[in-house]
Amino acid sequence: MAINTIVWGENIHEQTNAVVREIYPNGMHNTIAATLNEDPAVAATTATLQEPEHGLSEERLASTDVLVWWGHKDHGAVDDRVVERVAKRVWEGMGLIVLHSGHFSKVFKRLMGTPCALKWREAGERERVWVVNPRHPIAAGLGENFVLENEEMYGEQFSVPEPLETVFISWFAGGEVFRSGLTWRRGAGNIFYFRPGHETYPTYHDATVQTVLRNAVKWAHNPQGTYKAIHEAPNVPVEKALEPIVERGPKLHQAGEAGYR
16 A cells, blocks of 8 residues: 655745745645655645644544654644644654754654754755765665755754764755754654755755655655554553562552553
């Protein structure tokens, strides 16, 4: 079966900024979804901030294999209940791909547990993205580097946890460098952060960027399915211990009683 993917877009700049609207007349989320749907292994739909529950109901997320997230102008408008819902699904095995300014999203910060801060400059600089992990599945089909003629600069230090893998490192015309492709695992879920994608430049129309996005969805997908047992914290009775033991000393909980959360 195809990888059931949701592309979530804040969908504000497309409505309020003429430059962004000209580049992405159907919205960035629809552009990204169309790119993903070029791969028969992926079935991508969209959701936006303006929809009820931001388009991310419990029922919809329950059947989602990978969530792609782009946000910028109004991270704070995302309902905390939806943030927790997404985090829960990632722990259970749903893949998450966070794009560009989504580094400051509630979802990403919740799963990273750090400020996720960085340097930035909006000057349309040339960005050379170096593939530093060429055997990684996300880098499949790429050369040793690729160039984006106009992009927003992001610079180190990027205050995220030490990644599982570094796939890309960017150099900008102004001299800064940035870890532009990083992976983590949270619970059973795979997470990939991909830096390019400033809304006033046609980054998501770039063929190489599109290849990375399709590769990333396939990498983030967990074919083992949902792992709901990750939330369980059973009180194991003495008589069910793997080795014979004798109960001794005082205790706080009665047999079979649930623990505190």
